[in-house]
Amino acid sequence: MKRFRRHGHESQRDRLKQELFQFNKTVEHGFPHQPSALSFSPSLQLLAIGTRSGAIKLYGAPGVEFMGLHDENAAVTQVHFLPHQVELVTLLDDNSLHMWTLRAHKGLSELLEIGRFTLTGPPGAPPSVTRVTAVLAHSSGELLLLGTEGGHVFIVEVPGFRELEERNISLDQVSTSVPEDYIGRRNLEHVEALQENPLNPNQVVIGYGRGLMVIWDLEKHCAIQHIPATQQLESVWWTEDAAYILSSHSDGSYCRWMVGVEDLNDEEEKSDIPYGHFPCKAISKIVQLPAEEGPPFLFFSGGMPRASYGDRHCITVIHGKTHVALDFTSRIIDFFVIRGGSHHTGDPSALVVLVEEELVVIDLQTEGWPVIQTPYLVPLHSSAITCSHHVSAIPIKLWERVIAAGDLQKTHYSKQPWPITGGQSLAPDPPQRDLLLTGHEDGTVRFWDASGVCLYPMYKLSTAGVFHTDADPNDNMNQGSEGEWPPFRKVGCFDPYSDDPRLGVQKIHLCKYSGYLTVAGTAGQILVLELNDEAADQIVEAKVVDLLQGQEGFRWKGHTRLDVREEPVQFPPGFQPFALVQCQPPAVVTALTLHSEWKLVAFGTSHGFGLYDYQQKNNVFVKCTLNPSDQLAMEGPLSRVKSIKKSLRQSFRRIRRSRVSLRKHHVNNAAKLQEANARLEAELAEMELAPVQRKIEARSSDDSFTGLVRTLYFADTFLTDSSHNTPSLWAGTNGGCVFAYMLRLPAVEHRADEPVTAQPAKEIQLMHRAPVVGIVVLDGHGAPLPEPLEVAHDLARSPDMQGSHHLLVISEEQFKVFTLPKVSAKMKLKLTAVDGSRVRRVGVSWFGSSKSEEYGESGLVVLTNQGDVHVVSLPSVKLQVQYPCIRREDVSGIASCVFTKHGQGFYLISPSEFERFSLSTRFLVEPRCLVELPLHSGSNKRRIHSDGGSSTHRSTRLDSEDAEVLQEIQKSLEGDQTSFLENNVKSAVA
């Protein structure tokens, strides 16, 4: 640091800051919150998802992803790729249409919005006339057909959004050609569906809400055929040979109609209610696709018997004798089918279903239709995330063992490769292997490969097996008995229901060198686990630790301890628990750390902390930090929640009472009504007027939860004298207190039989009493001490033991450096006193310079309650940079944030999505991908045929007129593509 002290070091430092720090939000992991629309482009092999918040996300091959956000804060209701183009159209809740494109720039594609459009009706027309309900992207790639609530179909030229008024199909034009007996006096209602003839792009079928379908010729501008269905229409599908139209209806039926070109009366009708007899729910979408051999595949969603299974979310797949009702755990948004063969015209190969909480892909080529594991869009929240822990630079050996353990859990997945393959990922291989561990409410810990753009699930550890829980773990598997109708099959992994909230995982610590893992939960349980490649039967012995240490007069009103299974439990290969500590009172574990070299685990709750020797399975010591007058901490979490609930309930009841009285008397007593009204108003006014106020009071030792242990830290440092370093344990509490214990470890050869001892050495009471959120010891060079075993594995420089060490205590309000072993204040940085923000999360990171390979420095990364991230230099504790990161109202986002050792971080932007950000110029994980239209003219021709729905060898019905049109379209398409190619080349050259 000395070289910066010279004159003019400020500007040098500023330049260095630019080389070290840079803030980027790089990629979103997980499953989009509240998806609302789905589309797939067979030619690009890309999947698009729109969300209620107006985001649009595109996914192709793993690593290929794009994201866009509409400026309007409106839900995306429909997404449509323009056939054979790189454009897509979105329809929003506010009736606006948006054109997006994937434009290549410097060899990478980016998703850009290139146009927006809102239908305008004739002056004076009601808004329903132009309210878009159905969109058809015509296979020519030049036309967009927009069906509206008023029953009109507007035709718009794309990508420029030019209205072709002369080609619009108005309701009047249609109804004049419909037989009188059908029309009657009733309205045709809105346009529910628009479908193109797979063989003749000039023909489209328009499905009206009331049931009528009209086949319309775009060229001749007239109706060709009417299909007079009588039930409320839900969806329409034109079979690939163009011979039939399938329609699905709100009563749970679907019909097949023969398409006869001339004779209106000669159509054949075949109707079926698949789950019939009793009233059924609507079939919202129906798809039929041919198979090379055998009968076609039929897919439809919904249609369940209303009374018995009306609450199920099902998609039925029927192929010959095979009939399965796929039963999802959340609402179905939409689905599509991917077809095999080189031109995507072969047998259906995979069914892709977007449900509210996950994306499920079913392999239709393998017997039994297994699920294909998704490489992205994984539901992080299949059980609610309760904590997360990031471990950087995992050694290859541990990595492979975790993968091997995970593979054994994935045997029920299909072996087929991921069927969506669009685009190519150009991102460099990640420089290291990173693990993100998430703890969940159901007691599981999930291991994610967080090295690259895709957060890929590696392995899942369940801790519930150690305990007796109310629910039978096989509960879910028992269903699907023989002969059940409908033939349900549960799919998907989203399961938000936790059997026992006490199982929830609250803290995780993994030693990447030794493979020891410790996991702590809501009911004061701390498990120590070891990676084992073999399955094993073992008894996990519980050690109950009393953290109250004889403090009397308290009653724990919270939950009870978990019941431990006393019989041997079989643990599958992977992380297997071998030691268990249970805190008494069983309060949630608030701090946890593991030292694999010393084989010690330290844990803390709101009552105190303890040190556990997992080699000897013996508790070394316990320290009670509880303030005797702190009743809240004693009562446990439940009573507090109850009181909040109670007061809420009371206030609701009060309002309701006045409303009830209002309702009761409103007929006979106007005066009373007024009175009640006035009272209600007064009450509401009082509610609004009661100002939000904050108490200004210095913290005192009597505050609640001052004893809550916030952080625990192991360090080999100079605790008592400056010539001998010793192992030590540090603990920081909510009340601004730091406790330091000197540890005596027996020599290695006696480690198994001689006891580990601990001796209190130091206590620091910070006068500002703010919660201590982090403790770090800095070595003689001012660098943070390395992790245990890091030096032994030659992965870190050994710490400097010559110079004097320093203790850095991070409270919510300030950063303070003390000398060691004599704890005297040396420097500090105040945060709260200056700008009113408080430290919420803190981590130590290493930042490499973008300019010179060898220069780098350590720093503290800090997230405040205002949602800003700061970097604070070490050891000088000076503020380096500050960036706004999270909205300050997003409390759960701020609480979920976790930092990596290389200046990146993750936080939850919704229950199911992590946002990844980077503060480092050197470590940046972001998608870099390229999507291009398939360009080979030979296959291009084929593809146009196929996407048009036809294949030459089967199209016996293709007449000459159709062929001409087809060729025309093909030509224009090719023209477009070559010009696109030229553009592409130009931009690449530029």
Add this chain to the structure above:
Amino acid sequence: MNKNHRVPSNRSLSAVEVKSKFGAEFRRFSLDRSKPGRFDEFYGLLQHVHRIPNVELLVGYADVHGDLLPINNDDNYHKAISTASPLLRLFLQRKEEADYSTFGTDSLTRKKNTVLSAVLLRPDAARKKAPVIISLPRDFRPVSSIIDVDILPETHRRVRLYKHGQEKPLGFYIRDGSSVRVTPQGLEKVPGIFISRMVPGGLAESTGLLAVNDEVLEVNGIEVAGKSLDQVTDMMIANSHNLIITVKPANQRNNVVRGGGGGGGGGGTASGSSGRSSDSGASYYGYSSQGGVGAAASMPTHIIQNFPAGDLDSDEEEDLVIDARGQAEPIRRASSNYSMPLLPRYEPHLNLRTAASSTSTLSVNANGTLPASGSSGSLSNTNATSSTPSPERGTERRSLEEDGTVITL
């Protein structure tokens, strides 16, 4: 392992160790905690043990917060005995040489941040002039003060609350609100932070310097404009040991009248301006019309210049470090870059205080609440201890104080 810390308290139950210092001499003796006797007996005892029978003495002791407080009557003598844990440290001065300014909050720790005794009986050579003493602070310690009257517009008031060493709660609440400002564009409504409630008997109320609906403009020299209620709350709590709030009082009748014409161009010399809205306008202009010094942006530096150096330092609160032997000592600051120049800036401020007669080192307010607030210093302590509700509660407290040597010492 807890036992280490409990040792002293066993002793403290029976006897009080007394370490008395006069000049360079120390005397040690012990007193029975349960039967301390009267002050004059004690005074005689001191004269006896120091062998200075005919010397008029000023007796002071170091209280649990490290403040030097006087012993001159039965009440404060008993208080001193009862709070000694376990050692009672006394400092004796000849009355004629007494340096009264050493009494009060932070007085022992403020200056050198070293051993307590070093402060008292070494007359500060650096000080050229004896400070003007407005009244003998025998029974008092500062609770609050109005500061920086010379640089603030008359419509604003900067109040310092000495929480340190008080058992009284700060005792006020703040809320969001809006205030009207006059800008070149006309009247403008801007969000602001206001005092919403005073806790009866709290420090804030007892000073009489703050009132409900006063607008909070700054906290320890940092403007609150643009900050959320929660941020301002956190700032105040973070500064609670030495809280300096600049407010625009809702009641503008009791503003400090500045002598002479050094003030801004705004509201003239009459303190009680009539309308509130005109006040706010005037004050804002007055504020900025003081030129670069008074401009909002430069406020922080300006304030720092006006604070006594000791004040700044006192806010550097002393963390307590207890090592394995269970003895507490305030942290010594490593000498490196923290040796602040002591006191030279103190004098101009004092001069100002004499000039502006309405401000003193004690809480003085023009609206006549002085007696009530002034006496709250030492009385509050006795009140607080005597008001522990039940004997049971009392013993519980005691047990708290036992590892309390750790927590609260």
